[in-house]
Amino acid sequence: MSALNPSTIPLSLYIHMPWCVRKCPYCDFNSHAVPDGALALSLEREYLHALVEDFKTQLDFIQDRQIHSIFIGGGTPSLISAEGYQWLFNQLQQWVVFESNCEITLEANPGTLEHEPFAAYLAAGINRLSVGVQSFNTTHLEKLGRIHSEHDALNAIRLAREAGFERVNVDLMHGLPEQTLEQALLDLKYAVEQGATHISWYQLTIEPNTVFFRTQPLLPHDDVLEQIQLQGEAYLRAQGFVNYEVSAWRKERPSAHNLNYWQFGDYLAIGAGAHGKVTLVDGVYRYQKTRLPKDYLAKLPAENQQFKMIAAEDMPFEFMMNALRLNQGVAAETYEERTGLSLQHLAPVLEKLRHQGLLLENQERLACSEHGHLFLNSVLEAFL
CATH class of the missing domain: 3.20.20.70 (Aldolase class I)
Known part of the structure; x- marks a missing residue:
């Protein structure tokens, strides 16, 4: 990374x-x-x-x-x-x-x-x-x-x-x-x-x-x-x-x-049960807040619970789960910019999905085809 x-x-x-x-x-x-x-x-x-x-x-x-x-x-x-x-x-x-x-x-x-x-x-x-x-x-x-x-x-x-x-x-x-x-x-x-x-x-x-x-x-x-x-x-x-x-x-x-969210941007989170995602120099992290309002108010300031880095092996799925919801997808360069990983590592998976007609042939974008959107869950499973 x-x-x-x-x-x-x-x-x-x-x-x-x-x-x-x-x-x-x-x-x-x-x-x-x-x-x-x-x-x-x-x-x-x-x-x-x-x-x-x-x-x-x-x-x-x-x-x-x-x-x-x-x-x-x-x-x-x-x-x-x-x-x-x-x-x-x-x-x-x-x-x-x-x-x-x-x-x-x-x-x-x-x-x-x-x-x-x-x-x-x-x-x-x-x-x-x-x-x-x-x-x-x-x-x-x-x-x-x-x-x-x-x-x-x-x-x-x-x-x-x-x-x-x-x-x-x-x-x-x-x-x-x-x-x-x-x-x-x-x-x-x-x-x-x-x-x-x-x-x-x-x-x-x-x-x-x-x-x-x-x-x-x-x-x-x-x-x-x-x-x-x-x-x-x-x-x-x-x-x-x-x-x-x-x-x-x-x-x-x-x-x-x-x-x-869908372009894998960052978001701070405040409030009972709120979930956040932030990018630091060494990785991408997710965290959440205490769910019950009374517990949230009882301990101030509220802690960033379960502050965990997204593992490198989980990153492709995390990114695609968001980006491929968009009909136009995202620019291919966004993947490396927001995950720190090389898109080349996904080349075999991407090629297979394009060959199956599930992703657009356009190498400069990561986007499902119209057919691929009908089987989005199956497309995402390829990145697990």
Whole structure:
């Protein structure tokens, strides 16, 4: 492995807000219901101060870089006040510079009682919203355990656009319990018509340690799922959306933060259960934070747990697992720049995959062919 140069690698920041009003039955994220459905101001302030102390423990990872993008995930980050975010950003900028066009994304739920007016978040410095709609069908929302209605979902997107947000992502799931093809396509139609500029559209999966895993719902048959996928993709393309990643569709620019993940960039992590990845001169490291909010707050500053270097033999899979999600892939030179490994060592694997028609023949890019994207898991297994 050659010496790495962290200063050439974009640096993002992930902030985890671990609370939500109610845990959804399909959710396996690190989220915890708040007492009485409301986050106490005292707890908000305590947590925000903890985030700053957490960030200070990671200053050595910055390596003279500026923050390229910020993503605030959860949980339900819109439970935190706009004033709280403004204070947090001001504190962080005492220790690091945000790029002039730094993309700051907030995940927000459509529940009308969960957030301040969207204009307040825009004024605080947040310039991109990701609205967790999941579906516009109230019956499906109830089955998913969501606390908002069809009206709330439609209203949230409209209000975000009216508040001045130019970048509004809508999270939608398909393959929902007892969902028909027509209902799945109608969800996409509503998102497009309400002005979504980016759509994250993915199939519901049943994950361990969820209510749905213990009590399996009745899901659509495989032939219905296939038609949802095919006709949904055709509809989005007809509406001018570009599928630039497995489950991401854009009408304008892509998500800068997620793009950095997929291009094997670096990201600091603050907050309960947050995961980070950083490049140092001697290697690439992953780490995480304590999951439970009470444990996270009990030990300040929070430790970088399981701070482990990615082994050289695991690096090809780690890199390709991200890069090959992108329809355009990445420039071949990115591999050596961000792993410290020579691409020549992968030449036999790459040649085999190209010969099978699973990777593009273009030697200057690492990208799946259209056929390869259909068998992405099999392609990735070649790098294990």
